[in-house]
Amino acid sequence: MKRLIKKVAVIGSGIMGSGIACHFANIGVEVLLLDIVPRELTEAEQKKGLTLESKAVRNRMVNDHLAFALKSKPSPIYHPSFAQRITTGNTTDDLAKIKDADWIIEVVVERLDIKKQVFEQIEKYRKPGTLITSNTSGIPIHFMSEGRSEDFQKHFCGTHFFNPARYLKLFEIIPGPETTSEVLDFLNEYGEKYLGKTSVIAKDTPAFIGNRIGIFGIMSMFHNVKEMGFTVEEIDKLTGPVIGRPKSATFRTVDVVGLDTLVHVANGLHQGVPKDEAHDLFALPNFITMMMDKKWLGSKSGQGFYKKEGKDILALDLNTLEYRAQKKASFATLELTKGIDKPINRFKILVTGTDKAGEFYRKDFSGMFAYVANRIPEITDDLYKIDDAMKAGFGWENGPFEIWDAVGVEKGIELMQAEGKEPAAWVTEMLASGNKTFYSVKEGATYYYDIASKSQKKIPGQDAFIILNNIRESKKVWSNSGVVIEDIGDGILNLEFQSKMNTIGGDVLQGINKAIDLAEKEFGGLVIGNQAPNFSVGANIGMIFMMAVEQEYEELNMAIKMFQDTMMRVRYSGIPVVVAPHGMALGGGCEMSMHADKVVAAAETYIGLVEFGVGVIPGGGGSKEMALRASDLFRKNDVELNVLQEYFLTVAMAKVSTSAYEAYDLGILQHGKDIVVVNKDRQLAEAKQHALLMANAGYTQPVKRKDVKVLGKQALGMFLVGTDQMQAGSYISEHDKKIANKLAYVMAGGDLSEATMVTEQYLLDLEREAFLSLCTERKTLERIQHMLTKGKPLRN
Structure with missing residues (x-):
């Protein structure tokens, strides 16, 4: 039915x-x-x-x-x-x-x-x-x-x-x-x-899967934190992004969710699972009971493990239950993992640490390994469902069994035994049967150890997805330090960024051109997509900063031109190019999306041209593209300046959508061309289908545009008056005004005496000149340096 x-x-x-x-x-x-x-x-x-x-x-x-x-x-x-x-x-x-x-x-x-x-x-x-x-x-x-x-x-x-x-x-x-x-x-x-x-x-057991495991993890942390002599800041340092968990880690997460919510579930588990070997861990430690009595519930009550006082955020001392200034947390063990980008590759090192952090990880992971193994078949028959639940419900990058595999199953058992715990019988049987891992990858699919059959079984439902981790090596066509190009079947290539934060530098640009070359010669289409937390945070501003500081302006000019030319190649290639942004798609990541034949965006896409934050204008074709898109909306007898102004403000205010649907309002995604998918796991498969559809329909390379209407002095005058007023009213700084005026010059098409039809290349040349001139400004360099060192914009 x-x-x-x-x-x-x-x-x-x-x-x-x-x-x-x-x-x-x-x-x-x-x-x-x-x-x-x-x-x-x-x-x-x-x-x-x-x-x-x-x-x-x-x-x-x-x-x-x-x-x-x-x-x-x-x-x-x-x-x-x-x-x-x-x-x-x-x-x-x-x-x-x-x-x-x-x-x-x-x-x-x-x-x-x-x-x-x-x-x-x-x-x-x-x-x-x-x-x-x-x-x-x-x-x-x-x-x-x-x-x-x-x-x-x-x-x-x-x-x-x-x-x-x-x-x-x-x-x-x-x-x-x-x-x-x-x-x-x-x-x-x-x-x-x-x-x-x-x-x-899930099975009908107390707290089901996600909360049963998640609350166990938090409650065991609560019991261990004082015993091991940790502060709340130290635990949040150890249990955050370094191990692939959200930035809010443990105590900040509890503050956001509400201590009362956590306590409600923990009390339910304490009553509901009397035979659980970790039953005592679900009992509230004294400091939690006292916080509940004081109504220190977190964000909803204004204070919890952290408390905002003026501009400062104070941390709770768990011994005195008094708030104090935060203390910076640092551990030698974490230093050992600094060069390792992916959390899954850090676990093997973290458990070998000789300091307090290493001791914490050994105790924490061994406790988790023992607990999840003992929950099968009580809460589920399949181990992958526990990992799925923790990744999807608690934002973990890797589930407990994946972490155990990363540490090594036998090594995990050693850690457990050192803490006086024994593995569940099925784990020992698994090793005895010749299966040395909980997961394996075969022919592009993930298999898990099925306890009932004592064999590796394919995880169901994967056929609707493309999982790059499973095909990266076996389907690799080409790679360099910044990208991997994979054959994802049916004549379609995928280009995956591999740079830090998926920034776009020379190696990525080389990879994009190589992918288009390959696709034009031997394939039908190209998808540009990845499965990292974010699509791309934009151009490699560190490289731009170094060139500008060294005053290597000729090299910088060539680098900007290469970026522009590559974005234009994305648009004007002989094969369809589909871009699949998700998470943060900022600056150059946004520009790449705007030059695609089609965008297949995840619903949770935060996309925008944010270059103003580092003292420049979009230089990879973004400024040109906003002028072009405004031009395409000009209608007879409409006030064209109003349309252009909207697009100008989107860039000048560095607007970022809070979902892919909002990106339509900003003119970044286009109705009738670009689409949104709700499930990010399906995104690449969906993007591939659209590339295939265009290829099979007889894709023809577009003709370069020569019909972009720019308004010249009429628009430029309006923009300059506006920025003067904004500065006079102290809404923007003198340098903000300078950047905005440079953008105005580009989007107006220069100081032409009347409205004129121009080529895209004309606008790209204006854009590159403006970008380059801003890179000679001391205040722009200060902004770029501040972003590189502090990770946030500077207003100067």
Whole structure:
């Protein structure tokens, strides 16, 4: 049976309910969001003469919750206009409307009695066959559907979204006793394909998979931190990006999530898993209990493990429970990994450290290895599901079993035994059977050790993805220090950046030209995409800085021209070029996208021309391209200056989209040409299909543009007056004004006496000249140096 989801009803509009509603709106689904009717009027409502029967009062709770969510940062919605897909109401007046829903999601308070009352009411109006799921994070699923009809029970299960629903990819599906396989299969595919999630089917055990492992990790850290004599800053240094975890690491993450939320789950586990070997770790240490008593819950209460005081952020001393200035954390063990870019390659070194950090990693990893091994088959039968859950729900770059593989399975057992722990029997059996790793790669696919068959099995669902880690060596066509070019099949090449932060320097530009050469000779098309955390943070400004400081202006001019020529080659090649940006796609990464035949962007793409932040204008064709795109929008009898001004401000204000959908508003992505995919894992496969489609349709190399309309002195005068006023009002500095005026000169097409049709090359020459002249300015060099050393813009 084919099942379509056209309308979703979400019952409960709190942080999670509103977040889930927004994410369904993100993917184009109509949403009905309901909550309860308030029992009393607010003072403001009384002053307005409203009563408890007034619609504004009856829908106050749901509307306030949704408004709060939509104002929050980061936003739960891809584009403000998508909120129109959500209709609000209340569970007293509007519950009957759920009869039109294809999927009903319960997101009310975590109390079984209340949930059962809600389900009883839902069953009065729900049409047979409609999906009905609960977003519970811990209440056993089998309790919830007791007493409900057979049809209800067959179509009921848990669907646990992680907060925030837009950003965290984990989607746990927990079957009830009667849930049909058709429902589970549908939700598994829908979560991955439409919601952009990593779908994981979990067993109905306390806290399911993600929170069971994640809370164990945090609680064991809480118990170890004082015993081992660490500060909160030291733990956050050790458990952040250095091991492929989010910047917020451990204690900052708890502050953001809320200590009360963590404690709620930990208490539930302490009561719910009495036979767990780590049962005692789920008991709260004294300092957590005292923080709860003081209501030091984190960001929501203004203080937690960290506290902002004026401009300073103070850290909590766990021994005295007093706040103090932060102390810089540094460890010799971490210094050993500085030259290693990928976290997965650091673990083997981290566990050999002879200082406190090495001791911490040995204790922490061995505890995690032992715990996850013992959770099979309790929480899942398949080890890869634990790794998937931790990567998707907690933002880990590598899951526990992947880390164990990186350390070495036998070495991991040594670490465990040194801490008085023994591996689960199945791990010993795995080694005895000749399988030395949990994962292996064969013929471009990832296999995992299946305990039941005692053999390596292919992880299901990979056929929809292209996984570069699996094909990089076997399908490599060419490489240098900055790129790898892979054959991704069907006559399509992929070019993957390999430079630090995927910056674009000479080696990357050489690689792009080589990829186009190869594709034009032997292949049908090219995809430029990678699977690093970010697509590209732009040009290698370190190289630009060195050339400018050494006053090697001829070399710098040639480097800028090579960048421009390469971007133009992306546009004017004999084969289709599809660019697949995701994460940060800034500066040169944005310019490359703007010159592609098509962009297949991940929904979570933060793209923009940010060169103003380092004291220059876009010099890789970005300034030219914004003038060209404005020109293409000029219409007879329209005020052309207004269109050009919008594009000028996008660059001058260094605007960056907060999603790929916002990039359409900035003129960076183009309607009718570029597309957005919600699941980043599918992005390269999707990009390949579009390249193939264009190639098979008979791609013809475009003709270079000679019809770009520039407005000359008319536009230039407007811009110069505007920048004068901005500086006079102290909105911008003198150097900001100089940069803006250089951009104005380029986008106006120079000081031509009248509107004129010019070539792209004419604008590129103006752009390069302006970029080069700004590189001779001391204040620009100060800005570049500040970005290189501090990682943030300087206003001077």
